[in-house]
Amino acid sequence: MQSPVHITFLGGLGEIGRNCAAIELDKRIVLLDCGQLFPYRHPGVDSILPDFGWLLERTDDIEGCILSHSHEDHVGAIPYLFRQISVPIYGSPFTIGMVKSKLESHDVKIPPLVEVGDNETHSIGPFKCEFLPVTHSTPGGLMTLFRTPQGVVLHSSDFKLDPNPVDGRITDLKRVSEVSKEEGIRLLLADSTNTENDGVSSSESEIGPIIEELFIENEGRRIIVGTFSSHIHRIQQVADAAVKTGRKLAVLGPSMVRNVSLARELGLLKISDQIILNEKDLKKTKSTKVCIICTGSQGEPRAAISMMSEGRHPLIEIDKNDTVIFSSSPIPGNEASIFKIHNSLARLGAQVVHSGKLKVHTTGHGKAGELLALHEASDPEFFVPVHGEYTHLLAHEKISLNRGMDTSKVLSCVDGDRVRLDENGIQIEDRVSDSYLMVDARGVEVSSELVKQRISLGGEGFVLIRARVDKKAKRLLELPFVETLGWIELEDKAETVDEIIDEVGNVLDVALKDGVFDQNELIRLVRRAVGKLVDLKTGRRPVLIPLVEIN
Numbered sequence: 001m002q003s004p005v006h007i008t009f010l011g012g013l014g015e016i017g018r019n020c021a022a023i024e025l026d027k028r029i030v031l032l033d034c035g036q037l038f039p040y041r042h043p044g045v046d047s048i049l050p051d052f053g054w055l056l057e058r059t060d061d062i063e064g065c066i067l068s069h070s071h072e073d074h075v076g077a078i079p080y081l082f083r084q085i086s087v088p089i090y091g092s093p094f095t096i097g098m099v100k101s102k103l104e105s106h107d108v109k110i111p112p113l114v115e116v117g118d119n120e121t122h123s124i125g126p127f128k129c130e131f132l133p134v135t136h137s138t139p140g141g142l143m144t145l146f147r148t149p150q151g152v153v154l155h156s157s158d159f160k161l162d163p164n165p166v167d168g169r170i171t172d173l174k175r176v177s178e179v180s181k182e183e184g185i186r187l188l189l190a191d192s193t194n195t196e197n198d199g200v201s202s203s204e205s206e207i208g209p210i211i212e213e214l215f216i217e218n219e220g221r222r223i224i225v226g227t228f229s230s231h232i233h234r235i236q237q238v239a240d241a242a243v244k245t246g247r248k249l250a251v252l253g254p255s256m257v258r259n260v261s262l263a264r265e266l267g268l269l270k271i272s273d274q275i276i277l278n279e280k281d282l283k284k285t286k287s288t289k290v291c292i293i294c295t296g297s298q299g300e301p302r303a304a305i306s307m308m309s310e311g312r313h314p315l316i317e318i319d320k321n322d323t324v325i326f327s328s329s330p331i332p333g334n335e336a337s338i339f340k341i342h343n344s345l346a347r348l349g350a351q352v353v354h355s356g357k358l359k360v361h362t363t364g365h366g367k368a369g370e371l372l373a374l375h376e377a378s379d380p381e382f383f384v385p386v387h388g389e390y391t392h393l394l395a396h397e398k399i400s401l402n403r404g405m406d407t408s409k410v411l412s413c414v415d416g417d418r419v420r421l422d423e424n425g426i427q428i429e430d431r432v433s434d435s436y437l438m439v440d441a442r443g444v445e446v447s448s449e450l451v452k453q454r455i456s457l458g459g460e461g462f463v464l465i466r467a468r469v470d471k472k473a474k475r476l477l478e479l480p481f482v483e484t485l486g487w488i489e490l491e492d493k494a495e496t497v498d499e500i501i502d503e504v505g506n507v508l509d510v511a512l513k514d515g516v517f518d519q520n521e522l523i524r525l526v527r528r529a530v531g532k533l534v535d536l537k538t539g540r541r542p543v544l545i546p547l548v549e550i551n
């Protein structure tokens, strides 16, 4: 009997983000992606990562880490994890370049970095891995075929089927179907992001002419384009439109500058030196001959567009001669901050163009029709949908079932599931933790208790009460002190604080006369009395901080 293959899903199944799986044979582990999830309503948390507890108990078993592409939901947890492990990282040259600068900026020791070319095969741990090109919204995406004693396991990476991609690099379904016919694909793990959208996505190369048309229409105005800094093909099309319409290009924002420079070095982005303006040249160049490309299209508060919209960008002041193009679509959760920026820019006089108005963006994820084509080409024996919210995963299951797969061959998995693939088929064997590991910008852990407290403080404010007690005299040493923030309107504060002081005084007087001197009991009495009063006054639940000192 051949050894079974285990796959442990540490993230990405039930959310768009923190994609991470461990594929394992004979106790040797290869990691497949190591991403982060951007927090939404988690105050003071900069990044949500997979819970690596299970993995960190087995650091000696980890042989390597494959990164399918450079997006943060696939690489964002690398600096955190690689503070604790050091194994070779495999990825395309662009992915490796991005990760190297990420590790450097976090002061993490660089592990061996292995650049993988399209259609190459590498032995990684116990697996022979074949890497196939995929088209996506960042260059160098790679599908991985793991050759295992239990057959071929295919991980799709994030992909779309674009017949006419900007760099000509087409998702290699031909090779998938060849492998399927020659060896058979035992298990398919595939991107579910766009399963709920029928049909096929439009080609990235359709965006260029629309942008160019916009540039022509906006002659005599300054143009600012916001997009993802890893979307090199979009940046290429913006640069081409600038060249064709006689503009020069200024690149703003640290990640945009870094990625443009990396992509130019690797020959993935073709922009001549003559076109690029440095800061000094930007100041000297007529604004109507300038195109600024920058980050912030997702409403990130520290990014260039956000700073411009608030009039606090050191180089760019927005006025009525500006056209700002958002060449992206809002990632769910970011809508409110993006619309706020649209409005602020419009108030400053700028014309705002976004994907809701004009087709200045297309997705990097294949829609239902493209996913079906992958299923047809791979014709897998078993299927597990990955990379998606729960509803996306379910919709992806339907695609495979409608194609004729038996329900027993399609396995629904979520974060934390550990599946076993062997001669008898596939099943969920076990569970590991699926909890959120929340970290701040320094990579320091933030507990869920702390986040709960911050949410509660942010929503309700706090009331601090301090009372000093004279044990001998069985009375208060002075009037209790009360301070509150974020709970009550300023004009009502003085009166309400006085009422709390009276209430605390009364409660403590009674207790002390009854001979209660236990500090915890006195604190409990104060908390109960103030809680009741606060509820009566406002119906809110601010955080209460009662302190009783016994002298």
Ligand SMILES: [Zn+2]
Residues within 6 Å of the ligand: 069, 071, 136, 158, 364
């Ligand atoms: Zn992606």
Ligand SMILES: [Zn+2]
Residues within 6 Å of the ligand: 019, 071, 073, 074, 158, 387
């Ligand atoms: Zn992704």
